[in-house]
Amino acid sequence: MTTMTKLSELTGDYVLDAARTRIGFVGRHAMATRVRGQFDEFEGSAYLDGDDPSKSSAELTIRAKSIQTRNRRRDGHLRGRFLDADDHPAITFSSTGVEQVDGADFKVTGDLTIRGLTKQVTVGFKLTAAENDPRGGFRVGFEGRVTINRKDWGVNWNAATGVLLSDEVTLEFDVAAIRRS
Secondary structure, eight states, X not given: OOBOOOGGGGOEEEEEOGGGXXXXXXXXXXXXXXXEEEESOEEEEEEEOSSXXXXXXXXXXXXXXXXXXXXXXXXHHIIIIITOTTTOOEEEEEXXXXXXXXXXXXXXXXXXXXXXXXXXXXEEEEEEEEEEOTTSOEEEEEEEEEEEEGGGGTOOOSHHHHHHEEEEEEEEEEEEEEEOO
């Protein structure tokens, strides 16, 4: 595979490669332990403008019921009482701005909707790969993360939840995207 080095070579429309993308999270639980999980069902697209990254954009839709933490009981609580996935089946992100910070580092600002509430967040992303794949396609890779306060989106169960779980949750993105021809 050939690695591309010029941002201008990235320009185009992309679709997430769900088989090679991970959308995860980590939060603190009582006794200083961490709970890690991920979402298994999502779709997304992006337009990348290598000459003017501010003209780039991204959309992401996550199926709330696809949350997985490797604990069936906890997953049920997260789907039901925390995310209210029956009434709010999708978690969405729609970018409103992209800023190149330095070289391969970017800030993507956008509207994050969880449980029907929309708040603006800024996710830091790093371009980690840009290469031709063996089938003649072109792929890019990005890693990103943002820490949010879950209470801003009403992700809470009861008063004890505030004692047992930290308010902050870090969302993690390991993204692989394929340029459409």
